[in-house]
Amino acid sequence: MLEILLDATVRAGTPILFATLGAIINERAGIINLGIEGLMLIGALAGFSGTYLSGSLLVGVLAAFCATFAAGSIHAFITVQLRGNQIVSGLALTMFGIGITALFGKEMVGQTIVGFKRLAIPGFSQIPIIGRAFFNQDLLIYFSFLLVFLIWFFFYRTRWGLGVRSVGENPAAADTCGFSVSKYRFLAVSTGSGLVGIGGAYLSLASTPMWIENMSAGRGWIAVALVIFAGWSSPKAMLGAYLFGGITAMQLRFQAMGTTVSAHILQMLPYFFTILVLVISTLRLQKGASQQPEGLGLPYDREDRK
Amino acid sequence: MKKATLFLLATLALCFTANSFAMAPAKEIKAGFIYVGPVGDAGWTYAHDLGRQEMEQLPFVQPSTFIETVPEGAESARVINGLVRKGHNLIFTTSFGYMDATIDVAKRNKDIVFMHCSGFKTAENVGTYFGRMYEPRYLSGIVAGKMTKTNAIGYVAAFPIPEVIRGINAFTLGVKSVNPQAEVKVVWTQTWFDPGVERDAADSLLDVGTDVLAMHQDAPATMQAAEARGAYVIGYNSDMRTFAPNAFLTAPIWNWGALYTQLANEVHNGTWKSEQIWAGMKEDLVRLADFSPAVPADVQALVTEKANAIKAGTLHPFSGPIKDQTGKVVVAAGQTPTDGELLGMNYFVQGVQGTISK
Numbered sequence: 251m252l253e254i255l256l257d258a259t260v261r262a263g264t265p266i267l268f269a270t271l272g273a274i275i276n277e278r279a280g281i282i283n284l285g286i287e288g289l290m291l292i293g294a295l296a297g298f299s300g301t302y303l304s305g306s307l308l309v310g311v312l313a314a315f316c317a318t319f320a321a322g323s324i325h326a327f328i329t330v331q332l333r334g335n336q337i338v339s340g341l342a343l344t345m346f347g348i349g350i351t352a353l354f355g356k357e358m359v360g361q362t363i364v365g366f367k368r369l370a371i372p373g374f375s376q377i378p379i380i381g382r383a384f385f386n387q388d389l390l391i392y393f394s395f396l397l398v399f400l401i402w403f404f405f406y407r408t409r410w411g412l413g414v415r416s417v418g419e420n421p422a423a424a425d426t427c428g429f430s431v432s433k434y435r436f437l438a439v440s441t442g443s444g445l446v447g448i449g450g451a452y453l454s455l456a457s458t459p460m461w462i463e464n465m466s467a468g469r470g471w472i473a474v475a476l477v478i479f480a481g482w483s484s485p486k487a488m489l490g491a492y493l494f495g496g497i498t499a500m501q502l503r504f505q506a507m508g509t510t511v512s513a514h515i516l517q518m519l520p521y522f523f524t525i526l527v528l529v530i531s532t533l534r535l536q537k538g539a540s541q542q543p544e545g546l547g548l549p550y551d552r553e554d555r556k
Numbered sequence: 557m558k559k560a561t562l563f564l565l566a567t568l569a570l571c572f573t574a575n576s577f578a579m580a581p582a583k584e585i586k587a588g589f590i591y592v593g594p595v596g597d598a599g600w601t602y603a604h605d606l607g608r609q610e611m612e613q614l615p616f617v618q619p620s621t622f623i624e625t626v627p628e629g630a631e632s633a634r635v636i637n638g639l640v641r642k643g644h645n646l647i648f649t650t651s652f653g654y655m656d657a658t659i660d661v662a663k664r665n666k667d668i669v670f671m672h673c674s675g676f677k678t679a680e681n682v683g684t685y686f687g688r689m690y691e692p693r694y695l696s697g698i699v700a701g702k703m704t705k706t707n708a709i710g711y712v713a714a715f716p717i718p719e720v721i722r723g724i725n726a727f728t729l730g731v732k733s734v735n736p737q738a739e740v741k742v743v744w745t746q747t748w749f750d751p752g753v754e755r756d757a758a759d760s761l762l763d764v765g766t767d768v769l770a771m772h773q774d775a776p777a778t779m780q781a782a783e784a785r786g787a788y789v790i791g792y793n794s795d796m797r798t799f800a801p802n803a804f805l806t807a808p809i810w811n812w813g814a815l816y817t818q819l820a821n822e823v824h825n826g827t828w829k830s831e832q833i834w835a836g837m838k839e840d841l842v843r844l845a846d847f848s849p850a851v852p853a854d855v856q857a858l859v860t861e862k863a864n865a866i867k868a869g870t871l872h873p874f875s876g877p878i879k880d881q882t883g884k885v886v887v888a889a890g891q892t893p894t895d896g897e898l899l900g901m902n903y904f905v906q907g908v909q910g911t912i913s914k
Binding site: 254258261262265352355356359360362453457458459460462463464465467468469498499502503505506507508510512514517 | 593594595596597598602624625710741742743744745746747749750751752753754755756757759760761763764775776777780798799909910911913
């Protein structure tokens with residue numbers, strides 16, 4: 251039972267994980283992106299259409315990345331180049347995503363594709379309890395494991411990662427050191443958006459291989475919240491996404507097994523745990539300290555230094 | 557929520573007053589539709605849109621207008637008014653939450669016919685309509701009861717409201733009528749539309765040994781779950797067999813086209829009257845989708861026979877004796893529940909494994 255539960259946890263958590271990782275890259279560079287929900291939908295549709303038209307899942311994933319990279323660039327252009335309001339631009343991006351996918355998705359409704367299949371890693375998939383959940387999954391899930399590590403490595407072990415973090419913390423200082431604030435921010439927003447798109451594509455290519463309007467059903471907003479929960483760190487994002495996915499999976503399985511616990515109580519659990527973990531993680535922080543990038547949400551212009 | 561809160565329809569009898577008011581015949585029909593979801597949902601709204609297209613086949617019906625994803629509540633009045641201003645003379649509002657807005661706009665536009673789906677308020681130019689989905693649900697239960705080998709059937713359900721509960725009960729009674737050993741396990745998703753959660757709910761039912769799934773959701777994710785695991789599945793809303801070519805058995809589906817065509821004819825002829833329509837298989841508003849080849853011929857014959865009995869009025873899915881989960885008799889032998897009792901149903905019958913949260 252535990253084995254099945256862990257497996258369902260990973261599968262339910264993966265689209266949220268991709269979206270959260272993408273959002274972390276955005277916010278590490280100092281740009282709030284509330285367009286995650288819309289980007290997930292664009293990724294889901296682009297991924298599905300790409301695979302449907304070409305017959306290749308890889309093409310679908312690449313199409314999802316490219317389409318959301320382009321859509322994210324709109325947000326980047328408005329917030330970085332034009333220094334527009336990040337909240338407004340992000341919300342607009344969500345509405346844009348919902349609308350444009352409904353418009354161009356009409357032809358794809360009711361079409362079918364062969365989605366990602368499980369691929370067991372010989373040896374490892376036999377490990378009791380965790381084997382099935384972590385070593386008998388599809389390629390996108392393996393990629394998400396790799397990505398969690400790569401993003402951590404990028405931020406803390408590379409010069410470029412340091413650059414992204416510094417334009418998010420203190421763009422003026424980064425500028426003085428010779429980092430191009432607008433270049434770093436622009437690329438962080440569009441690349442992060444691309445990862446969000448892969449999260450969307452996970453929905454339409456792996457978890458339910460189909461296209462239906464609005465199929466992300468609010469997962470993008472959960473990702474926005476998980477960024478704060480994870481304290482802008484990729485390993486903690488993994489924890490958060492699986493916590494969310496796991497509790498959802500668990501309450502459905504409790505019902506299927508025939509418990510008499512009220513479904514409402516079970517459904518409340520993910521949110522209850524979110525609050526609990528937020529309280530604990532905030533208490534553990536030292537007084538006055540903050541995990542949030544200092545420059546988050548503030549447009550940077552070299553000319554208006556204070 | 558949309559199809560929700562139907563138990564309020566129990567007040568049906570109260571507002572059911574004979575109405576002598578008649579509309580003038582309309583030479584040309586220009587119809588407008590307000591949809592709660594996207595036409596591409598492959599479910600509830602999609603089924604309404606098929607009905608709209610069927611109605612357009614009538615020679616006197618001009619190309620109709622539809623507006624998708626209209627939020628329920630006061631906001632919808634603005635959208636309905638928009639249709640009025642553009643000269644529509646027959647307006648369909650296809651979700652429960654448009655009720656007050658529809659009545660409100662209708663008050664100021666007496667020359668226009670409004671039809672509101674699933675509500676309980678009428679006016680001289682506002683009628684309501686809904687379908688007895690429990691009839692084909694019962695028939696699909698017979699199919700499920702015959703096809704299960706593990707005697708465990710899963711049901712992915714949206715919200716614990718009378719409409720959904722009635723469907724689960726009718727389905728279970730159908731199952732029990734041919735397979736007294738079988739049990740129906742219910743999982744609530746608390747959402748009409750979330751493919752990911754629906755898929756997960758379906759998987760959780762398959763994990764506990766069910767081999768036939770049924771569902772009351774707007775997305776076809778349950779179909780895919782059954783297909784992937786080699787189980788059988790019964791669809792809902794519209795014929796969703798493309799999502800599960802091997803797993804699909806049949807589906808209780810809406811056929812709004814029959815009613816929409818009839819209403820357009822009535823308005824055209826000037827015979828339309830405000831009434832509360834709750835039509836079933838006899839009127840062909842709800843039906844069972846064509847069987848897949850997986851359903852054996854003898855089961856098909858049995859279900860067809862029962863379907864004819866329902867249409868003829870000799871079989872009622874809820875004819876007593878019916879006991880609830882605790883064993884209490886809720887419908888006495890030889891009795892059938894009234895429409896009011898059906899619309900307010902808030903208990904599970906024997907054979908359902910699941911709880912209704914109060």
